[in-house]
Amino acid sequence: MTRFAPSGPLRGTYTPPADKSISHRAALFGAMCDEPVAVRNYLDSADTRSTLAALLKLGAGVEEEAGGVLVRGVGLHAPLEATGGLLDVGNSGTLMRLLPGWLAGQPGGVWTLDGDESIRRRPVDRVAEPLSAMGAQVEARDGRFPPLTVRGAQLTGIEYELPVASAQVKSCVLIAGLLADGSTTVDERSPSRDHTERMLRRGRVPFERAGSRLTVSQVDELELDEIVVPGDPSSAAFVVAAATLVSGSRIVVNGVGLNWTRTGFLRIAERMGAVVVGDLEEPGTEAAVEPVGELDLASAPLEGTEVEPDEVPPAIDELTLVALLGAFADGETVVRGAEELRVKEADRIAGVVDGLRDLGADIEATDDGFVVRGDGSPLRGGSIDARGDHRLAMLGAVAGLASTDSVEVVGMHAAAVSYPGFERDVAALLDGN
Ligand code: S3P
Secondary structure, three states: OEEEOOOOOOEEEEOOOEOHHHHHHHHHHHHHOOOOEEEEOOOOOHHHHHHHHHHHHOOOEEEEEOOEEEEEOOOOOOOHHHHOEEEEOOOOHHHHHHHHHHHOOOOOOEEEEEOOOOHHHOOOHHHHHHHHHOOOEEEEEOOOEEEEEEEOOOOEOOEEEOOOOOHHHHHHHHHHHHHOEOEEEEEOOOOOOOHHHHHHHHOOOOEEEEOOEEEEEOOOOOOOOOEEOOEOHHHHHHHHHHHHHOOOOEEEEEEEEOOOOOOHHHHHHHHOOOEEEEOOOOOOOOOOOOOEEEEEEEOOOOEOOEEOHHHOHHHHHHHHHHHHHHHHOEEEEEEOOOHHHHHOOOOHHHHHHHHHHHOOOEEEEEOOEEEEEEEOOOOOEEEEEOOOOHHHHHHHHHHHHHOOOEEEEEOHHHHHHOOOOHHHHHHHHHHOO
């Protein structure tokens, strides 16, 4: 249990940890290359260590270098069956959903992916279904949950309409498409994070987007130059929320990824009154590079807002922070179309609603989101259970800094899944006064 007391302002310059989504992809795509790929600023966290461990088990080489890793790949069509067996994804949903896309295209290979208690509650039928349609044999517990067993096959390209706006499922099908005969098309109704697409473009893979339809074709090999991972906007969002809520704060965030498919929270926060100055990428931009930049932030009074379903995917991992800002804002804040939050590391709708209510918020759950009402005054405080979820743990900490009494976070250690240095970084900004 860790207590976070009301704090003085956050001041100074802050560099967030490396992006988790891009780190997973950099290691995974690196392992699919024939030539070694240097990944600079690879995230050092529990989740991204799970990815490196799985790739080692699959025969790739991973050398930790100062400030990154060198991935010695096995090639796209490697004889992976030689090192098959059980792959432990730990807590990582991204590894659990992306890796099967590669394994499914390895004829003769059999692997079982499993992980911790939380991952065993998260649906994998969303990847089993398209991979089976492409020709792989994929079995999940009760047809829906891990462990997930993948028997590779020569795949055939499909046209697949995503039933959920999920970058993980989209990426899984696109990766399988690299190994499938013909072309593979994924139709995404609502744009989700596009790091996989950007990496495919950089790997000079035949890849096209026509409106919401993404098409990839079979390739013999993959080639990637050095990858430099930007700072994670989702990790930075906790510090952004703290600087917005704690009166007198003024910080500069350096080296943060500003890809428009990830900056939904910053746009929502700005609409609520947050002072966020930065060069956010224009929505709809298609690119091969990941934009990186600086944000200037200052504390500000907030007003309630309505978040509609099309705003959900680019803010998916930060929506619990919208609830937190809403609890300090004047008026009503409503989030709709966010039922995916129920199947994250924890049920984040239940976690944030029960958690913030115990800290004094007027908040209710809906099937697909929540409604929170505030009068512009701060939360009282109390105790919040992280439920084993890294993002709920960090949310509790931020709530404590901005509270009147203090917040005890039960299970703060969960933060290490994505952001082991969170408490140290916040302490440095509190000392920067
Ligand atoms: C991620 C996609 C999102 C996000 C997760 C990381 C990714 O999940 O919540 O933290 O790296 O592709 P979904 O694709 O299931 O929405």
